[in-house]
Amino acid sequence: MTDFANRLIAWQKVHGRHDLPWQNTTDPYAIWVSEIMLQQTQVSAVIGYYAKFMARFPTIAALANATQDEVLQHWSGLGYYSRARNLHNAAQTIVDEHSGMFPQDFDTIQTLSGIGRSTAAAIASFAFHQVQTILDGNVKRVLTRHFAIAGWPSTPKIEKALWQLAEKLLPQSDMVAYTQGLMDLGATICTRSKPKCTTCPLNESCLARQQNLTTILPTPKPKKSIPEKNTTMLILRQGNEIMLIKRPSSGIWGGLWSFPEYDENTLTSNDYATIALNQFGISATADSALPTFSHAFTHFKLHIKPQPLTITKQTLQAREAGFIWLNIEDAIGAAIPTPIRNILLYLHKHPS
DNA sequence: AAGTCGGGGCG
DNA sequence: CGCCCAGACTT
Numbered sequence: 551m552t553d554f555a556n557r558l559i560a561w562q563k564v565h566g567r568h569d570l571p572w573q574n575t576t577d578p579y580a581i582w583v584s585e586i587m588l589q590q591t592q593v594s595a596v597i598g599y600y601a602k603f604m605a606r607f608p609t610i611a612a613l614a615n616a617t618q619d620e621v622l623q624h625w626s627g628l629g630y631y632s633r634a635r636n637l638h639n640a641a642q643t644i645v646d647e648h649s650g651m652f653p654q655d656f657d658t659i660q661t662l663s664g665i666g667r668s669t670a671a672a673i674a675s676f677a678f679h680q681v682q683t684i685l686d687g688n689v690k691r692v693l694t695r696h697f698a699i700a701g702w703p704s705t706p707k708i709e710k711a712l713w714q715l716a717e718k719l720l721p722q723s724d725m726v727a728y729t730q731g732l733m734d735l736g737a738t739i740c741t742r743s744k745p746k747c748t749t750c751p752l753n754e755s756c757l758a759r760q761q762n763l764t765t766i767l768p769t770p771k772p773k774k775s776i777p778e779k780n781t782t783m784l785i786l787r788q789g790n791e792i793m794l795i796k797r798p799s800s801g802i803w804g805g806l807w808s809f810p811e812y813d814e815n816t817l818t819s820n821d822y823a824t825i826a827l828n829q830f831g832i833s834a835t836a837d838s839a840l841p842t843f844s845h846a847f848t849h850f851k852l853h854i855k856p857q858p859l860t861i862t863k864q865t866l867q868a869r870e871a872g873f874i875w876l877n878i879e880d881a882i883g884a885a886i887p888t889p890i891r892n893i894l895l896y897l898h899k900h901p902s
Numbered sequence: 903a904a905g906t907c908g909g910g911g912c913g
Numbered sequence: 914c915g916c917c918c919a920g921a922c923t924t
Contacts, residue, residue: 629908
């Protein structure tokens with residue numbers, strides 16, 4: 551047992567978090583769902599989603615039997631929607647290939663869609679008390695500081711060294727407290743800015759603290775400029791109903807419902823009524839555009855111009871595959887991305 | 903090794 | 914406004 555692990559475990563039992571909604575259970579499904587929701591997502595953002603998701607999909611079988619659209623509906627607004635598609639797919643794999651029981655073998659867990667080494671280790675330690683280490687953003691920050699490791703932690707070389715280091719630090723028991731302690735320390739003590747070193751259980755051996763490196767470790771990700779894109783979204787409207795199209799499963803907002811969208815940089819004409827007629831067989835008149843707003847992603851920035859059109863005559867059935875007409879209230883509760891929801895809320899608040 | 907995937911919280 | 918978060922997957 552390493553001293554590192556000893557102090558972390560003792561600290562977690564007294565000062566760590568013990569009442570999060572996914573704690574105090576050994577149900578691998580409940581733990582699995584939480585770990586997927588928490589990937590690249592802070593605890594405060596997950597709290598509002600977790601209970602609703604578990605109430606609607608209480609078991610692996612319930613999730614496997616649901617439609618992808620309903621799963622995405624319960625993920626709407628949380629982001630990284632491939633997580634929801636992978637979760638759904640993995641539930642069906644467990645039913646089909648593992649008799650509906652969540653696998654316990656560490657390597658087998660990692661064969662499931664959306665579960666890599668770190669998430670597998672979190673599930674294996676929390677649900678099955680296996681001795682496996684996680685390596686998430688919290689742990690990378692704790693380790694690079696405690697052992698004064700320079701360089702962006704997500705480069706393959708440093709990441710490999712961090713995995714090996716994390717393995718060596720593992721205890722042989724108390725894995726629930728240890729894994730939770732790694733997370734809790736990074737989230738509450740060894741924070742990105744203003745770490746609370748005076749109350750840290752590992753402060754005496756922390757090299758970054760000894761060498762005054764806590765402000766420059768971990769080494770930040772190299773910054774690169776991101777492109778900006780301009781898009782127009784057509785809001786085809788008939789009374790209180792609007793038209794949504796299903797986005798392809800790959801790419802941004804995969805599988806979600808959205809407005810028809812046109813790249814302003816390649817659009818040859820701004821005759822949106824003609825576009826509506828040619829693309830959808832819908833006669834409509836363009837109204838004045840809503841205020842343009844911006845939405846930031848990790849790798850580009852999107853400027854969205856919402857363009858409402860009022861339907862005068864509908865010459866095509868609107869129930870083709872990939873199209874749906876919903877009243878605004880129902881659309882707000884559908885599987886839609888956040889900017890679409892914001893537009894719908896605006897329309898709901900400003901009836902024309 | 904680099905790019906793709908959201909959205910929100912916080913200084 | 915920039916950075917990061919209980920990362921995984923694709924190219």
